[in-house]
Amino acid sequence: MEPFRHRPSLKCLAALAVTIPSAVGFQHSQQRHLTTQDYASLGLSPWQRLFDAPKADSIRQCSRYYTNNSHFASQGRRQAEWTQARWEEFGIPQTQLDPHEVEVDFPDGQELTLLDIGNKDKVVLHETSLIEDNIPGPGEDEPPFLPAILGGTLAGNVTAQYVYVNFGLPQDYEDLARVNISVRGKIIITKTVFGSSFLERFNVSVNRVVQMRAAFDMGAVGFIQYTDPQLDGNITEANGYLPFPDGPARPPSMIERGSAGVGDGHSIPAIPISYADAIPILRALNGHGPVADNLGDRWKGGGLEAYGVQYNVGPSPPNIALNLYTNRKYVKRTVHNTIGKIPGREFPNEVIILGGHRDAWGPGAGDAVSGICALSEIARILGAALRRGWAPRRTIMLASWEGEEIGTVGSRGWLKDNISWLNSSLVGYLNVVVAGAGSKFHALGSPLMTNVLRLASEDVPPPGNNVNYWNGAIGMGSGGDANPFQNNYCFSTLDFGLTNAPGEPVFPYHSLFDSEDWIDRFGDPDREYSIFTTKLWLSLATTLSEPLLLPFLAADYGVSLKEMADELRSKAPSTIDLDFSPLYTALEDFHQGCVAHDAYGQSLVQSSQGLAKKSVLNDIKEVNRKYITLERFFADPDKTLGSRAVNLILPGGSYYIHSLGFPQLRDQIGIGNWSGAEEQMNKIIGQIEKATGFLKPGA
Secondary structure (H helix, E strand, O other): OOOOEEOOOOOOOHHHHOOOOOOOOOOOOOOOOEOHHHHHHOOOOHHHHOOOOOOHHHHHHHHHHHOOOOOOOOOOHHHHHHHHHHHHHHOOOEEEEEEEEEEEEEEEEEEEEEEEOOOOOOEEEEEOOOOOOOOOOOOOOOOOOOOOOEEOOEOEEEEEOEEEOOOOOHHHHHHHHHOOOOOOOOEEEEEOOOOOHHHHOOOOOOOHHHHHHHHHHOOOOEEEEEOOHHHHOOOOHHHOOOEOOOOOEOOOOOOOOEEOOOOOOOOOEEEEEOHHHHHHHHHOOOOOOOEHHHHOHHHOOOOOHHHOOOOEOOOOOOOEEEEEEEEEEEEEEEEEEEEEEEOOOOEEEEEEEEEEEOOOOOOOHHHHHHHHHHHHHHHHHHHHHHHOOEOOOEEEEEEEEOOHHHOOHHHHHHHHHHHHHHHHHEEEEEEOOOOOOOOEEEEEEOHHHHHHHHHHHOOOOOOOOOOOOOOOOOEOOEOOOHHHHHHHOOOOEEEEEEEOOOOOOOOOOOOOOOOHHHHHHHHOOOOHHHHHHHHHHHHHHHHHHOOOOOOOOHHHHHHHHHHHHHHHHHHOOOOOOOOOHHHHHHHHHHHHHHHHHHHHHHHHHHHOOOOOOHHHHHHHHHHHHHHHHHHHHHEOOOOOEOEOOOEOOOOOEOOOOOOOOOHHHHHHHHOOOHHHHHHHHHHHHHHHHHHHHHHOOOO
């Protein structure tokens, strides 16, 4: 890792420095800086005087650069260097490139063919294209965009009958088994799950990795995934909407790429296809096996009936088979993170990190270029504020990660290298992947961030007319690079952003249509959504960086834990052999301890007004230290921080997945392993009791 590059120190603007009254509270730095409180005392909004407004043209310029060529993981060194130079130009005082060597798999030849193998000579019935039609080309001398790929899956050459398995959930295979249909030795074809409001109605938590693991466990030999218009609600060609680029509907040739490997060898050859290529494959199942609608409500509603698909599950007749060929090239490559740092004027060892990833499966204008360009705008705005004499009370860091799409390898590498100081210093990690692709707001992460978001959102006008964009709660899960921070190291995180709501243009997620053209036409033409996200992100950062007492409420955590326990107990099977009463006793004690800790912190702030004693400042620092450290008590005591599935309380899972609390305990209950469930329950109770003791004054 290269050392931080330092800019020359920036002088305060004299005209401002002489007109600002003394700061409220404690001020220990030698140089006088302007604060948000200073501007408030003059009757000026920070947005009027301290922070420039985000600029749509600046966001567009940034997006045009990043989407100009393929920037799949390990292809981004030039973008990392450009990002560093841009941040330095904006005035970020310290920057560095942070490289990590990783293994990356690239497609190296692949085919998917529908065959009639009934005769000696095989007859090709349909050959899939494996890349979108009329896609944007890369810039001059730039690498081309990737064809269809599901990363982390096995190479192979398989010819077999196939079965339609709906969403490929473990429950779907149970439904098939009830009608005596097995997928062992067969290729399966399944729908993608991104953005499925249909699955949300069933409270189903699923992603590609879950789908792949289920297929492997059931003995399938190949995995095909396609994007069904069922995902798109009413915005379909069948309902009269034109597909992109002429209209808001899903393009028939769109292919959703992504990672599907489970990382433990439990994988099979796999490839994603478009619904245009899925149609002949599914039509060949017509009349073979049960109709999907007859297998239950979760199987209903496929969106290809207008194209002659009857959604029979198969298996395909003995003479009809798929040949799946996919080869992989595994290479050692380097991913490059770009890190920026603005040292805090008073508490430099307390750090807030704002981060997002640059790498993408295609142009990535929505995912994740819109997020990284919002971060670029924050760098520009903060740099301008620094030139006006402002500096944050706590250190603010910016992180442009590479390698999120192949397992968050960039952020994981950085975390591993920096964990020794992060453990005592990281106040919170704020993550954005999609800043502007529609009006639907999501926020998920640590319950400790609830009050922070509540306060930050008060100063930011809502996007459009959506005054009720946030319901006041933070969902379970952690998106993108927030995942290793929360689930592997147990730091406080918040992942948020704006994607398409039901009835809005279809977001061409992880496809080559996720382009600047789509954003300009449908996703965020005026960059209104990206501007909102930028403002909220910056407001969150300053809400954490500026107050003497961190604006957390531990009581929010206590309330959330009780809600998680209620939900888990209410949905547990009636045959459950597990006593929840000790958990509820521990939760009640924890909540009371949280309320007392919050009240103690507030009392210290009230006593610190005016000329406070140094001892009160030290007491406030101690309250803050406990807020910073609290999450680490929810790590599995039998695992090392940094390993997978460390967090006993909060689940992984992106914003489009319905995630629930107590993930390891929930898993043991789900499989009826009562001894394993009791073991997990005892771990949770033990860690909650330790956290309760830690919050007591003097502990």
